Amino acid sequence: MNSPLVQIFTLLAVGVAAPCVHAGTITFDYTAPDVGLTAVSGFGSFSYSGSLTSIALGNLTSFAFGLDLSTPGSIPPTATFDYALGDLSNFSASVSNGVLISLSLATDFQAATNTSNFNGNQKDLVVTSLATNGSFIFNQDEVHNSTTVYDTGTVVVPEPSTAWLAGGGALLLAFWRRSLDAPQA
Numbered sequence: 001m002n003s004p005l006v007q008i009f010t011l012l013a014v015g016v017a018a019p020c021v022h023a024g025t026i027t028f029d030y031t032a033p034d035v036g037l038t039a040v041s042g043f044g045s046f047s048y049s050g051s052l053t054s055i056a057l058g059n060l061t062s063f064a065f066g067l068d069l070s071t072p073g074s075i076p077p078t079a080t081f082d083y084a085l086g087d088l089s090n091f092s093a094s095v096s097n098g099v100l101i102s103l104s105l106a107t108d109f110q111a112a113t114n115t116s117n118f119n120g121n122q123k124d125l126v127v128t129s130l131a132t133n134g135s136f137i138f139n140q141d142e143v144h145n146s147t148t149v150y151d152t153g154t155v156v157v158p159e160p161s162t163a164w165l166a167g168g169g170a171l172l173l174a175f176w177r178r179s180l181d182a183p184q185a
Contacts, residue, residue: 024048026093026100030067030125030135032153040137040151042067042125044083046093057091065107065125067137079112081123100157103127109140127155 030042044065048055067081087108094102109122122142127135132154139150 024095024098025062026095027158028100028103029156029158030065030137030153031156032135032137032151035069035151037071037073039070040067040153041070046091053095055091055093055095057088060085060088060091063088063091067123067125069112069123076115078114080114081110082113083107083110083125099159100130103130103155103157109138123150130155130157 025045025047027043027045030040030044032040034040042065044063046055046060046064047062048059049061050059052059063083063085065083067083068078069081070078087110089106089108091105092102093100093104104127106126107124109124111122122140124138124140125135126138133152135153135155137150137153138147140147
């Protein structure tokens with residue numbers, strides 16, 4: 001049975017399964033309740049190579065996290081803190097079938113990249129788990145020589161997209177209908 005429909009279905013199945021078997025990039029969001037008048041949010045990602053189930057700092061090929069503190073009326077209204085692979089002080093994660101099931105990491109303290117408003121108050125990200133309130137932003141105040149919890153939040157990892165499956169099903173249906181309409185020899 002070597003019909004175009006079977007070939008297309010096979011290619012689709014391989015295309016959907018391949019990202020789960022090999023290396024990948026995992027994205028995550030940091031959400032926290034507002035701190036006073038300041039809204040706190042962040043977006044990050046990390047990449048690794050190989051088909052790993054346990055990922056350590058040395059397995060990462062990239063890491064990026066951007067933290068935004070938005071305060072209406074401030075100039076600028078949003079302070080941005082950027083973290084890269086070199087800013088990680090520790091990292092570990094577990095992946096099962098391409099889905100992140102545990103995460104623990106800590107970044108070094110960084111100053112805001114777009115404003116001097118926070119030069120004396122650097123921030124870092126510490127994730128202890130994917131549980132609710134399993135993540136923290138710490139504030140390091142250089143003027144008062146102290147470190148305090150700025151906020152407590154949650155790292156959320158989006159579920160693998162079902163768009164690939166829906167799109168693949170639509171493509172499969174289109175080719176199947178096309179094969180029905182094609183003249184038979």
